[in-house]
Amino acid sequence: MEGGESTVSAKELEVAVKAVHLACGLCERVQRRLVSSRGVERGGTSPPIISSKDDDSPVTVADWGVQAIVSWLLSESFGSENVSIVAEEDVEALSESNSRGLLSAVVDAVNECLADAPRFELPKPDKILSDLDVVGAIKRCNATGGPKGRFWVLDPIDGTLGFVRGNQYAVALALMVDGKVVLGVLGCPNYPVNREFLSYHHQYYNTAQHSSTTANGLSEKGCVLYATRGSRKAWMQPLVRGENGFTWKGDARVIRVSSIDDPAMATICEPVEKANSDHTFTAGVADSVGLGNQPLRVYSMVKYAAIARGDAEVFMKFSRSGYKEKIWDHAAGVVIVEEAGGVMTDAGGRPLDFSRGVYLEGLDRGIIACCCPVLHEKIVGAVYASWESSNL
Numbered sequence: 048m049e050g051g052e053s054t055v056s057a058k059e060l061e062v063a064v065k066a067v068h069l070a071c072g073l074c075e076r077v078q079r080r081l082v083s084s085r086g087v088e089r090g091g092t093s094p095p096i097i098s099s100k101d102d103d104s105p106v107t108v109a110d111w112g113v114q115a116i117v118s119w120l121l122s123e124s125f126g127s128e129n130v131s132i133v134a135e136e137d138v139e140a141l142s143e144s145n146s147r148g149l150l151s152a153v154v155d156a157v158n159e160c161l162a163d164a165p166r167f168e169l170p171k172p173d174k175i176l177s178d179l180d181v182v183g184a185i186k187r188c189n190a191t192g193g194p195k196g197r198f199w200v201l202d203p204i205d206g207t208l209g210f211v212r213g214n215q216y217a218v219a220l221a222l223m224v225d226g227k228v229v230l231g232v233l234g235c236p237n238y239p240v241n242r243e244f245l246s247y248h249h250q251y252y253n254t255a256q257h258s259s260t261t262a263n264g265l266s267e268k269g270c271v272l273y274a275t276r277g278s279r280k281a282w283m284q285p286l287v288r289g290e291n292g293f294t295w296k297g298d299a300r301v302i303r304v305s306s307i308d309d310p311a312m313a314t315i316c317e318p319v320e321k322a323n324s325d326h327t328f329t330a331g332v333a334d335s336v337g338l339g340n341q342p343l344r345v346y347s348m349v350k351y352a353a354i355a356r357g358d359a360e361v362f363m364k365f366s367r368s369g370y371k372e373k374i375w376d377h378a379a380g381v382v383i384v385e386e387a388g389g390v391m392t393d394a395g396g397r398p399l400d401f402s403r404g405v406y407l408e409g410l411d412r413g414i415i416a417c418c419c420p421v422l423h424e425k426i427v428g429a430v431y432a433s434w435e436s437s438n439l
């Protein structure tokens with residue numbers, strides 16, 4: 048496969064990219080059911096798809112399903128004793144006595160998805176996985192990160208809110224070695240392959256609905272991006288939809304950040320949810336450096352895909368004070384953005400530190416990613432200048 052380099056083995060790269068492709072298939076099936084069965088479910092006829100976590104954020108059959116298949120595939124491919132995974136979901140809610148329906152929906156989704164594994168030259172279970180197998184695979188993702196060793200970092204569905212709204216979301220898998228992210232893979236099943244399909248000035252879900260398939264079978268939406276540390280290249284593969292779900296073509300093309308360094312021509316992208324990033328503050332920063340365009344608001348790490356691919360020039364995220372960013376929300380994105388030629392730091396201009404457990408400890412105020420050092424320096428300077436007068 049294209050894009051490998053020494054810290055990451057060719058097999059690690061291949062399994063990671065293919066596992067994310069396969070996972071995108073699971074997500075797409077669940078999202079379709081979710082969107083089409085809305086309303087019917089209240090009558091109690093469909094299996095449950097969504098639950099909620101302690102913080103009231105949603106978690107779905109697809110979050111657990113993706114975590115289970117990625118964990119199972121990595122263990123099968125490399126041996127479970129060699130695989131450590133830090134991942135977002137735990138099994139508590141799934142193991143409650145009133146969650147039988149949810150668990151069986153997860154197990155069904157996992158088995159249906161793994162049946163497609165041979166199409167990607169990935170291992171397939173000899174027999175249908177049981178509830179215990181699936182719960183075991185999810186539970187095995189219990190690593191806690193840190194400065195030493197080799198471990199995977201997985202956000203099975205980043206942007207679950209976008210996912211349940213039929214909108215953008217990402218499957219994000221990264222590999223870390225001794226505290227550094229060395230491989231990032233981002234699956235973006237609803238992200239248009241061609242930038243002509245992007246509509247900057249409209250609500251983003253408009254693009255999620257544009258999903259026709261062309262005569263050569265290439266869908267206009269859906270891609271997997273990946274990069275290995277030090278390769279100075281990032282790659283994109285379109286998701287190819289066949290009759291029975293995604294098929295593997297392996298075609299990848301190099302992607303590159305935008306060459307725009309004039310703020311007047313630049314577009315910022317940021318979270319859709321005001322609760323996740325202060326839109327007023329970012330608008331003030333954008334204004335003070337003379338950024339001319341409307342912001343592109345997108346759920347999930349698809350924003351990093353947008354920067355890496357040159358669809359937007361600046362990413363900013365400023366969470367409310369007290370919120371601690373988690374490594375799985377940024378690990379895959381950072382290596383893809385940087386290898387595509389971008390710059391990514393905290394608001395003080397320092398590299399993000401992935402080596403201190405599950406949180407990005409020591410993060411200075413917020414996260415900034417830019418296509419070039421010129422814009423990055425201007426944004427960091429503008430944040431510095433406007434911080435004191437902000438309420439953050």
Ligand SMILES: Nc1ncnc2c1ncn2[C@@H]1O[C@H](COP(=O)(O)O)[C@@H](OP(=O)(O)O)[C@H]1O
Binds near residue numbers: 202318319346347
């Ligand atoms: N109060 C908060 N402030 C900042 N980020 C938050 C947040 N609550 C949740 N998030 C994170 O923001 C992610 C979604 O990003 P975005 O807002 O860019 O779409 C969530 O990922 P999950 O959907 O995987 O939980 C979650 O990790």
Ligand SMILES: [Mg+2]
Binds near residue numbers: 202204205206375
């Ligand atoms: Mg997330």
